[in-house]
Amino acid sequence: MKEDDIHKFNRPGLAVDVVLFTIKNNDLKVGLVRREEEPYFGKHALPGRFVRYDEPIEETARMALKLKAGINPNFVFLEQLYTFGQELKRDTRIRTVTIVYYGLVDSSKIELQDSDKFHWHSVYELPELGFDHKKIIEYAISRLRKKVIESDFAFQLMPEEFTLTELQKAYEVILHEPQDKRNFRKKLLEMKILKPLKKKKMEGAHRPAELYEFRRKG
Amino acid sequence: MKEDDIHKFNRPGLAVDVVLFTIKNNDLKVGLVRREEEPYFGKHALPGRFVRYDEPIEETARMALKLKAGINPNFVFLEQLYTFGQELKRDTRIRTVTIVYYGLVDSSKIELQDSDKFHWHSVYELPELGFDHKKIIEYAISRLRKKVIESDFAFQLMPEEFTLTELQKAYEVILHEPQDKRNFRKKLLEMKILKPLKKKKMEGAHRPAELYEFRRKG
DNA sequence: TTTCATAGTGTAGGTATTACGATAAGTAAA
DNA sequence: TTTACTTATCGTAATACCTACACTATGAAA
Structure with a gap:
């Protein structure tokens, strides 16, 4: 079928973003980075990364944590949340679809790695965020709660x-x-x-x- | 960050597959197409399609139903299931990540549209399937059951x-x-x-x- | 008017969930 | 060494929820 000749049309960008949760000071925190490029330069955002051609998508999530947040991904429990790809203008550079994972980590395991480009923020007092990341975090919280109620999830923290x-x-x-x-x-x-x-x-x-x-x- | 220059690396292919359910003859059916190209030429598979650059992903799902299955997508209720992208060799042509939707449709609304390229199959007697589509259908069934138990889902059928x-x-x-x-x-x-x-x-x-x-x- | 087939209805017993307060085991201070 | 303090541990009664179960109602056809 010509219709499906995959080399004949431009492929959308495919990214992974991670909503990383931890508990610190008796508060639920989410890990955010400061963007160092456009769009949303200087704003807070979820750590994310474009999926490389030879990279399993969960590996993309772990690499995002490592490179963007300075976190050792071995200590992080990850689960896929949802794939956002309805809005064509999410990213101003190219049309991008993003697969969102959420992760849980015991904060004591990564205490040292708080840096100037990565910070923990209370989910109840979120700063202004780039992209549609606020909506994504809200959704991740509701899924996290559901999971915690009906399974043994919380152990990951x-x-x-x-x-x-x-x-x-x-x-x-x-x-x-x-x-x-x-x-x-x-x-x-x-x-x-x-x-x-x-x-x-x-x-x-x-x-x-x-x-x-x-x-x-x- | 050079690291993230999205124009400098090859993008994986992004596809959507649809697990379309209906009830016919007191049996739960899933809609399958016969593949007309490699890989898995001649085998059964879920209707799917590559995501076009300017296409919201749910639109890709509806277009797949329309073009591959000959089904009017207006009558179909769709919900996103999961995104498969761990295996690098799912598709032999290019590395492909696929977003899977599952859909429900009242079979009476599309009775006419049974064609030689599209058929309903009992989920309890699946034919041999291309790709990892068997696994995907199993997963869709378990999610469907869960949803039906805890919500008003079945109305879509x-x-x-x-x-x-x-x-x-x-x-x-x-x-x-x-x-x-x-x-x-x-x-x-x-x-x-x-x-x-x-x-x-x-x-x-x-x-x-x-x-x-x-x-x-x- | 009788037969047949499916539609429609309530209750009791068991199980799971919720609300709730007293005693136990250590440390620190007197 | 005794007493005060702080958190840990434990059970039960009331309620809501879920499950099992059998008879009467209503129309069409014979």
């Missing part, structure tokens, strides 16, 4: 060992509402994804808490 | 006016398991998305059924 109270705090930050302590523990323990370590966390003048780790499937 | 029994049949075909009549009716009526018409469907030697239509939001 936790350190190796954690207490139930710490885990509950993470859920509260993500869902942006308080959780009942007893019901929360009951629910999580029934999921059978927590493995109690025979250790306790001694900290402060109070009863020490049991430490758990995430029970990996398999 | 129904004609304008329908009885509760007909609607239940559609659910049963999609979920592939029988539904309890009373619980089904209770659930659907509680959703407040059904508008009873003051008509009855007279058909056969038995009590006639109440006709309903989908109550559009807003």
